[in-house]
Amino acid sequence: MNRLSPILISLACALLLGCEASPPMTQTQVDALEIREIEAPPDRAYAAASNALLDSGYQLHVSDADAGIITAERRVDPSVATNTAKLLITAILTRGMAAQDQPPDYFGVCVEILPRTASATAVRMQTYLNGRVEPADSPASQKTVQELWTLMQRQVLMKDLPVPAAAPAPTAK
Amino acid sequence: MSAARVMGALCFAIAVLLLPACESTPPLSPTQWNAIETRSVQAPRDEVLRAAAAVILDQGYYFTASDQGAGTMTAARVPLVYQDQYRRTGGMRSSAPVDTIAVWVSQISPAESSMRIQLRESGEHIASDERVSAFWNAVQRRLLAKSPPSDPPSRQEGV
Numbered sequence: 001m002n003r004l005s006p007i008l009i010s011l012a013c014a015l016l017l018g019c020e021a022s023p024p025m026t027q028t029q030v031d032a033l034e035i036r037e038i039e040a041p042p043d044r045a046y047a048a049a050s051n052a053l054l055d056s057g058y059q060l061h062v063s064d065a066d067a068g069i070i071t072a073e074r075r076v077d078p079s080v081a082t083n084t085a086k087l088l089i090t091a092i093l094t095r096g097m098a099a100q101d102q103p104p105d106y107f108g109v110c111v112e113i114l115p116r117t118a119s120a121t122a123v124r125m126q127t128y129l130n131g132r133v134e135p136a137d138s139p140a141s142q143k144t145v146q147e148l149w150t151l152m153q154r155q156v157l158m159k160d161l162p163v164p165a166a167a168p169a170p171t172a173k
Numbered sequence: 174m175s176a177a178r179v180m181g182a183l184c185f186a187i188a189v190l191l192l193p194a195c196e197s198t199p200p201l202s203p204t205q206w207n208a209i210e211t212r213s214v215q216a217p218r219d220e221v222l223r224a225a226a227a228v229i230l231d232q233g234y235y236f237t238a239s240d241q242g243a244g245t246m247t248a249a250r251v252p253l254v255y256q257d258q259y260r261r262t263g264g265m266r267s268s269a270p271v272d273t274i275a276v277w278v279s280q281i282s283p284a285e286s287s288m289r290i291q292l293r294e295s296g297e298h299i300a301s302d303e304r305v306s307a308f309w310n311a312v313q314r315r316l317l318a319k320s321p322p323s324d325p326p327s328r329q330e331g332v
Contacts, residue, residue: 027231061265066241069226073265106264110235112226126230131251131259133233
């Protein structure tokens with residue numbers, strides 16, 4: 001028993017160290033994750049961001065082009081199976097007194113357009129889940145930002161394509 | 174006079190003396206609110222608005238209204254206790270009690286602006302000099318970070 005105690009204590013210490021929470025990110029680290037630059041003037045970056053959000057199924061709630069601010073939100077309903085399972089489990093656990101369904105999830109995004117030069121713009125995207133900000137280094141946040149970013153760049157590239165020349169009018173014989 | 178009557182009179186007198194202590198603090202006047210919530214910033218209005226928008230996002234709020242022309246911005250964040258209500262009543266359009274911040278920036282002179290910061294928690298107007306100062310400090314930090322670096326001293330050639 002005496003030999004086991006130090007081993008158990010050292011194991012407990014090792015596990016406790018594993019529980020250490022990671023330190024909060026500095027504002028510079030958050031900015032590095034949330035802000036990206038795009039080769040387009042601010043008005044085009046703003047239009048591209050609006051289009052990207054609409055393409056991704058977001059509903060725009062706030063849009064102020066002069067301030068370069070957009071707020072958008074997307075509702076995702078739980079599947080019927082999830083809803084039924086939660087209803088059944090809560091009904092059984094509470095003996096039918098407080099059965100609860102699964103509420104929808106709301107994914108929000110705030111976009112800030114920051115003019116840098118005449119042809120370059122910085123874009124900050126911050127994501128929210130059910131009204132609360134998601135950490136910038138969370139995989140869900142990074143995935144959302146990356147998807148929106150790809151769509152935005154596609155929008156800017158699409159507008160860069162040359163307009164096809166009009167076909168020559170048929171000459172009368 | 175019986176002892177019970179004396180005791181009764183004494184208790185009544187004590188109760189009357191204690192009642193004024195229960196008086197709530199008088200509501201702040203508009204001038205007092207203005208003094209608590211307004212700060213001066215040494216920067217043009219548009220720069221202060223941009224810095225304030227960045228700080229609003231830094232503090233986890235999302236914008237609920239913005240008017241660059243008027244210099245106002247309103248933002249909200251959902252307290253954890255009201256998250257379920259937020260989800261069940263329509264997200265950003267819901268009536269769930271949220272914490273809000275309203276910022277109004279106006280130009281005083283070409284290089285100076287006035288910024289008013291109004292905080293509400295679950296609808297209740299908050300008089301917090303500390304929190305207003307913390308926001309103001311964060312805005313100033315953002316402004317300093319954005320200000321261009323000063324030109325390096327020109328090298329003297331031919332020396």
